[in-house]
Amino acid sequence: MTLITEVRLRRILDSRGNPTVEADVTTESGGFGRAAAPSGASTGEYEAIELPAEEAIANARELAVPRLEGQVYAGDQRSVDFVLREADGTDDFSEIGANSAVAISMAAAKAAADMLGAPLYQHLGGAFRGDEFPTPLGNVIGGGEHAADATDIQEFLAAPVGAPSVADAVFANAAVHGAARDVLADRGEAAAKGDEGAWAPSIDDAEAFDVMEEAVSRVEEEVGFEIRFGLDVAAAEMFEDGSYVYSDTERSPDEQVEYVADLVDEYDLAYVEDPLDEDDYEGFAALTERVGENCLVCGDDLFVTNVERLETGIEEGAANSILVKPNQIGTLSDAFDAIELARDNGYDAVVSHRSGETEDTTIAHLAVATAAPFIKTGAVGGERTAKLNELIRIEENA
Ligand SMILES: C=C(OP(=O)(O)O)C(=O)O
Numbered sequence: 001m002t003l004i005t006e007v008r009l010r011r012i013l014d015s016r017g018n019p020t021v022e023a024d025v026t027t028e029s030g031g032f033g034r035a036a037a038p039s040g041a042s043t044g045e046y047e048a049i050e051l052p053a054e055e056a057i058a059n060a061r062e063l064a065v066p067r068l069e070g071q072v073y074a075g076d077q078r079s080v081d082f083v084l085r086e087a088d089g090t091d092d093f094s095e096i097g098a099n100s101a102v103a104i105s106m107a108a109a110k111a112a113a114d115m116l117g118a119p120l121y122q123h124l125g126g127a128f129r130g131d132e133f134p135t136p137l138g139n140v141i142g143g144g145e146h147a148a149d150a151t152d153i154q155e156f157l158a159a160p161v162g163a164p165s166v167a168d169a170v171f172a173n174a175a176v177h178g179a180a181r182d183v184l185a186d187r188g189e190a191a192a193k194g195d196e197g198a199w200a201p202s203i204d205d206a207e208a209f210d211v212m213e214e215a216v217s218r219v220e221e222e223v224g225f226e227i228r229f230g231l232d233v234a235a236a237e238m239f240e241d242g243s244y245v246y247s248d249t250e251r252s253p254d255e256q257v258e259y260v261a262d263l264v265d266e267y268d269l270a271y272v273e274d275p276l277d278e279d280d281y282e283g284f285a286a287l288t289e290r291v292g293e294n295c296l297v298c299g300d301d302l303f304v305t306n307v308e309r310l311e312t313g314i315e316e317g318a319a320n321s322i323l324v325k326p327n328q329i330g331t332l333s334d335a336f337d338a339i340e341l342a343r344d345n346g347y348d349a350v351v352s353h354r355s356g357e358t359e360d361t362t363i364a365h366l367a368v369a370t371a372a373p374f375i376k377t378g379a380v381g382g383e384r385t386a387k388l389n390e391l392i393r394i395e396e397n398a
């Protein structure tokens with residue numbers, strides 16, 4: 001039986017060296033699941049609330065754990081997540097913390113999968129899941145909130161859309177990351193790494209585009225399949241008093257739409273995330289109208305994995321895809337609801353890590369379970385490769 005008998009919570013380190021919440025869920029028949037909450041730096045204004053880890057743990061121990069232990073079945077994910085919401089009693093998990101909620105929610109799913117003897121992606125995706133695998137978006141160069149004194153655009157992402165397998169795509173992204181280091185070195189640019197392991201050189205966005213183009217074409221020649229690239233502009237972070245403030249210029253909302261549309265055309269971008277502020281549904285709609293045919297326009301801070309915000313976006317024609325980060329909303333059930341609503345309305349659902357991560361691999365399973373076209377989970381670095389290597393194993397059924 002998957003009746004939950006014990007929920008343990010503890011503080012562990014995330015990749016930025018900050019404390020985060022880890023949950024262990026045990027079931028009556030010995031099923032065990034362990035999961036940890038990630039943490040954002042360029043967080044959306046409308047995300048569920050992450051509490052300091054110690055506070056989140058204390059509150060969840062008091063309010064949620066007694067309602068789960070001996071009362072709820074880990075295999076009944078909807079009930080687990082319903083109880084987490086009831087125990088919290090707020091809309092945004094500000095009582096027990098979305099970090100405690102998501103860790104427990106994911107650990108329960110893993111405990112149920114363990115009990116069933118099935119891999120997590122199969123428990124989440126069902127027996128009749130197809131055999132699609134996501135293309136990993138690899139963060140190659142970045143700045144914004146993830147690195148000081150680097151690019152304005154937060155992420156320049158390799159998108160190996162022509163890769164014949166997940167493994168080929170993962171290695172291609174690592175190769176583009178390596179090639180970018182060489183191109184930067186050729187240009188005399190020393191580069192440290194940002195929070196997600198992307199190079200964070202002191203160059204402007206225009207030069208970063210040049211470096212990406214060169215790195216991508218070098219690797220494309222080697223591997224023989226198509227590699228495009230994309231961006232997470234994280235534009236909400238640069239939006240101040242009605243305009244987008246770049247290091248060297250400012251753009252009005254209309255100019256920002258033009259600017260990003262031109263970038264999509266010039267570089268044949270496959271993917272553009274958060275090109276506009278998190279309140280600018282109209283701007284998102286204008287850009288999607290312009291470039292949405294050949295490019296995924298993705299809402300991260302815009303939608304925050306929230307069905308109500310996605311509903312508004314769908315009504316307004318804003319974007320054609322949603323970024324799904326379970327900790328933005330607090331439970332796996334909520335994340336699945338967002339994915340389902342997206343699908344039903346012709347939007348793609350892209351699964352994503354956070355800039356602060358752990359070795360947890362749940363998102364790799366979530367992406368496979370839901371046949372996400374892309375997963376954004378970095379290119380190198382232990383907490384990133386944990387997910388990428390898990391994808392390789394899942395593909396091999398290992
Ligand atoms: C992964 C991202 O960064 P963060 O986790 O800092 O929000 C993002 O903005 O997509």
Ligand SMILES: [Mg+2]
Nearest residue numbers: 232273274300
């Ligand atoms: Mg983003």
